[in-house]
Amino acid sequence: MKKVDLSFQSCKAEYPESKVVLFSVPLDATTSYRPGTRFAGNAIRVESIGIEWYSPYKDMDLKEHKTVDIGDLDLPMGKVEESLDITYEVTKKILKDNKLPMMIGGEHLVTYPVVKALVEKYPDLRIIHLDAHTDLRDEFLGRRLSHATVIKRCYDELGDNRIFQFGIRSGDKNEFEFAKNGHTFMQKFDLEGLDNIIDQIKDYPVYITIDLDVLDPAVFPGTGTPEPGGITFKELLDATIKFEKLNHVVGADLVELAPMLDSSNVSTVVAAKALREMILLLHMQKK
Amino acid sequence: MKKVDLSFQSCKAEYPESKVVLFSVPLDATTSYRPGTRFAGNAIRVESIGIEWYSPYKDMDLKEHKTVDIGDLDLPMGKVEESLDITYEVTKKILKDNKLPMMIGGEHLVTYPVVKALVEKYPDLRIIHLDAHTDLRDEFLGRRLSHATVIKRCYDELGDNRIFQFGIRSGDKNEFEFAKNGHTFMQKFDLEGLDNIIDQIKDYPVYITIDLDVLDPAVFPGTGTPEPGGITFKELLDATIKFEKLNHVVGADLVELAPMLDSSNVSTVVAAKALREMILLLHMQKK
Amino acid sequence: MKKVDLSFQSCKAEYPESKVVLFSVPLDATTSYRPGTRFAGNAIRVESIGIEWYSPYKDMDLKEHKTVDIGDLDLPMGKVEESLDITYEVTKKILKDNKLPMMIGGEHLVTYPVVKALVEKYPDLRIIHLDAHTDLRDEFLGRRLSHATVIKRCYDELGDNRIFQFGIRSGDKNEFEFAKNGHTFMQKFDLEGLDNIIDQIKDYPVYITIDLDVLDPAVFPGTGTPEPGGITFKELLDATIKFEKLNHVVGADLVELAPMLDSSNVSTVVAAKALREMILLLHMQKK
């Protein structure tokens, strides 16, 4: 008899044979407003029966590609540093095995250990960052490791001209000035110019981090800090198609779904569909 | 003393004097994901007090046209074939009496018996189909009569080049190829080219079937299989205006509202307003 | 062809043949906290398909008794006095035709015109009043006609020792003292002593007014002013059984359901089931 298997849509390959490794990081510790992202991974898994395995956008089928879903990482509740260490170690292992990490948050802070592991393998890493929020504070409420500082921490690893932010519409004045001063590229409010940036960095190793609150709360209310004025789902889909021009995507994440904040469950479906497209994007990469 | 009358907004004419006959088909038997469409008709009726009877889009007033609302059909619960037969017979009767059928689903399968009755009267019938899903499977989970096969069943009645699909963004690879092979016209993702198609078929008898999940879940979360990346309500309204160029609309339906899946009730209001526009469209037809 | 008929569960008799007349009064004008009771009547009608027509509590069947449902009264929105007048006139007509009125609120104020009409026919009328709130203010926020003054207004018609209040757990100190001074009988917090009162007034004409917020918000969250610490549904059912010992019930009401405040819809089902029991109680009366 089989045992229960609630892997994400068709992602039922074994680890050794898989090109893409899907995992979720149920960390939800530094959220300042409405928490709940720790439940995202399994909510997406359960809800994924509602979406098709075939993508008409990429004309590709999840079933025809090997993906393993290793589930939620086991984290010591409430211990931020140790949780990040575990995430870092898992990512290291995946990279060492020459597989591509596809992470589901959790809060955005979980992007940091993944980037840390990636930059060790790919010193010239670039990051494409879709988000409503700058996340460039140097510390937030006394913490250097926070959902509001995560891109600043990535910046500390990468330095100037490596991070490309889109859709940003909320933050402290200082954060916007940090970008204006040229430390990061920042496209406020929308995704204009994404083609240009992609063209510019297409031969570098690129990590894509998508804070789903880049979407307008109309389409994605299920997140801790909804920020009106965001992009539509079609614009996000369009970005996932543009990403196909990148020659070397080395990993990706989708963060900040808080499923219980949307009683219609649509936010979870949105995340599941975006995840399908991103997994397929990773499968388009040459190994 | 009057008896309770919860007809849809101002549709309180008697049957003999009515040009348009409104009815709802509470069938909800083959839904694969989240059910609940059987409650759509009466939810729309109750909610219709929240919308005006005057349409500024068509500059027409529901009150000035004779419509009868005959309510939910009485169906034998859980018996799919018999329910479809009853729907077929009611439609036959309406057509025989030279009235125009305006149906509210129920799941999309209920479109099939209406089309069957129509094609007997109008052998050269064309169908405009707005939907998120292809609905072109030949069978689904072992069933030939299913919400996922309904357009294929209509195709079986009509043959090639008769069905015009718009907004499609979800389905099996085979279904997309069925369209690509020319059996149906399929506009993926949006309503582009609707004008052209309307121009092309404007002198044929046309049935319009609108699966409301063609709308983005942002505006219409109350449906069983929400599919992110859909059209806006303005785009749907725009389509209802374009339909005015059709010279011979012979009936229409709105299907797949599942009211209890949207606790804000907005989805039901959306359906009610779309229904008002479609009823008015039918009243624009020459008799 | 029939027209749409959304009468409450099986209450599809015609007016002349009916012993009980069901009507709803969508008045919701003086509510001080969370409004919404104006939608109660039709919500109960639509939801009534979820309950059986047979009551195992009374071993009686709705189908075997003649009840007409005349629906929501047509009220001039926002005009309290005129709305009460219409309610009064409808009740007068029902009483004149020797039928029994069964009313659904609306806010509790709608009880007043019904009582006014009844007291003209039955000068020695008694009232059994189940409620969380005293409703004995002489005026509330400057209004003499208010949901918070309704029982005081009934008292003005009836005088001392005619009103029997149960379940009361919220009000101004003065209101509790008004009862303590003997103007009304008041059982605080629960239904203890209901048998005694019934025994004492069983040969008088009795009107029963049930503000559904007498129920604990656990079982009935869908009301404007939920007051924790109420009775269970079983205790309410038990009361409806005790009412069978009354020899002359002349009418009844159920008020203060605000359906949209309970997204689970259970509150509406609770009201529908209580309504079934009360209609049957009226049918047990000798004509």
Next chain:
Amino acid sequence: MKKVDLSFQSCKAEYPESKVVLFSVPLDATTSYRPGTRFAGNAIRVESIGIEWYSPYKDMDLKEHKTVDIGDLDLPMGKVEESLDITYEVTKKILKDNKLPMMIGGEHLVTYPVVKALVEKYPDLRIIHLDAHTDLRDEFLGRRLSHATVIKRCYDELGDNRIFQFGIRSGDKNEFEFAKNGHTFMQKFDLEGLDNIIDQIKDYPVYITIDLDVLDPAVFPGTGTPEPGGITFKELLDATIKFEKLNHVVGADLVELAPMLDSSNVSTVVAAKALREMILLLHMQKK
């Protein structure tokens, strides 16, 4: 690397070593009112992290007993008979391997194939049935296999004096009379007399089927046909303690959770906790 494992709370043993086999049957085809039970199994699995593995009621710990969770059965959507056959076959296999089946519904109809398999092994089987509804119709809406006929179908297998119903408060008059005529034992409205029945049948093989709508909707709104006036969760817990006096429990089920109908998720937690107690009850059985 491990793969995703969303088994119910600590039920992570392998099949061969397990005494109890947990499985869920996502059948939701004949529900007459509000559907959604097909999602119950996985909702309970995901939510089970919120409950402890230790039961202070039984002073037992889930972790110390071997249970395997084999997940949702793979059913052909919409095909009732075949789905029941599969459920029957799985139960046969479990019984043949001398393990105890613990089933999660799905609609109540799924109890029938389990009972059919059990009665083949245990011809003198008795059933304890907790429910709001009689479920004794011989057919419902033209179907002999329906959530409303399931206990009648079990009766057809077992005959008189074998089925013991508690908490019943809704049904057709005929159904109540069927019980009154002595075909089943029926305790209306509550669990009184459960001790006596347990004492009477304690040496027979007993199957326990719990339709969770036996609970009052106050504590369990997340079900298709909520029936006010039910038992409290404490009363249900009390029953699970009384069941300890049965010497030969051969299986059990919990059915009719429809998780999406309760946005607070409490219904799912209620089901998860009841499930823990029932699994532990099965582990108390001598093998």
Next chain:
Amino acid sequence: MKKVDLSFQSCKAEYPESKVVLFSVPLDATTSYRPGTRFAGNAIRVESIGIEWYSPYKDMDLKEHKTVDIGDLDLPMGKVEESLDITYEVTKKILKDNKLPMMIGGEHLVTYPVVKALVEKYPDLRIIHLDAHTDLRDEFLGRRLSHATVIKRCYDELGDNRIFQFGIRSGDKNEFEFAKNGHTFMQKFDLEGLDNIIDQIKDYPVYITIDLDVLDPAVFPGTGTPEPGGITFKELLDATIKFEKLNHVVGADLVELAPMLDSSNVSTVVAAKALREMILLLHMQKK
């Protein structure tokens, strides 16, 4: 020790030093459909911790400007005329003290007394009106003071060519004709032409009244009369930027948020963010 202070985001200046005075008017008396706007002010206050004080749209910071939040006005519940009088008196006082009023509704009727006070100070006042509804009825359900007549009442004060309506998509035929006859400027369905109007009236004193239901229900479901087909939040933001070209804005309001109708709370966040932009707009005015 400080006392509780729940002022809107950073609006914690004292009255004498403040340039802008924020207040809310919890009037909710004439709403014809779903009520609840009386709770808007405090819901926005509590929710405002979720938005930043810095606006990247205006590159301005709420913290650097003096705003006092005087909270909900104390209104006599249910007394429409007196409530309007109080609102009028408060506005008079604010204007006399040479401060700018920023009002939160309540239903739209509360705009009328503010306009009345403003027109006394600024006889050549213009009004920019964003709304889904015409609000031009002369009376509604027998009332001259109603949420559905409010712009007509303003018109009575101002006369022809003074009111500029945008986004209108619902109303009676007569109302649309009133505009067509040139009494008001009306842009149906969207905000096209706003630049032109702003250019035309930029040197007049202008009051801006925003009924938030001008937004599509996708982004703003939390309102009494949601009207599908509205503008996006980005279009609203865009309007607030265009307003910067007005040289003499003398006050503004945001009305018709009914927070409890949106369980995701996003509607309240939308209102809070729009409010931040409008307060900043007022601070851009020369004193």
Next chain:
Amino acid sequence: MKKVDLSFQSCKAEYPESKVVLFSVPLDATTSYRPGTRFAGNAIRVESIGIEWYSPYKDMDLKEHKTVDIGDLDLPMGKVEESLDITYEVTKKILKDNKLPMMIGGEHLVTYPVVKALVEKYPDLRIIHLDAHTDLRDEFLGRRLSHATVIKRCYDELGDNRIFQFGIRSGDKNEFEFAKNGHTFMQKFDLEGLDNIIDQIKDYPVYITIDLDVLDPAVFPGTGTPEPGGITFKELLDATIKFEKLNHVVGADLVELAPMLDSSNVSTVVAAKALREMILLLHMQKK
């Protein structure tokens, strides 16, 4: 002009004149399951307009007693130890000024610093603890300061026979044994024996900590870890009446309301009403 004042119901005295000091501690950092208690204080404040200031249970009126509401403490987000220090310092100050602290959580951990401050003033302090959970772990997920260890931490301050636990129905086996070994008094599942304990400790200084999840989720779904099988609100009210026999209550708290988890808002009303009773209890203490 007044500034906004959203104090809890009538608690608008100034600090120096007040006998009772109400404050809320928005700490929500160690919650293991569903978070959100950080919003409780202000949710209760806003909702408190829905409850009366007069208590028929105590025949006392909030308006006649001096209470100051100092609002949410300003805590450094995510810094548990510092947040507890601030709570400790505020409590010290309140005690030094001879006032009585009435705290609203936040998660249960916030009880610890209050108890620490109290035990310094009252070395022979006793604690009455109502809760669903033992909270007696020595550490939880590697943390000694956690919502799951809080009573153990209090025990470390107080020692054996000082803590009296009621309603407990969830925890680790070890925790139940800790109580069984006599370190604390523990009444499992309900409040039986509360009179005896009160009688036994009535002359000691007593602190009362009420984790609102002691209530059954039927009446209180709005909490992070709902535990079915709890007490009714009437039983809680009954306890607050029994507390009147204590001669020396030195403070109290209500913790673990997570308002956004209950879309009906009833949980917040429950907390508000319980708070009224507890404030009045404190006012019954001799100074």
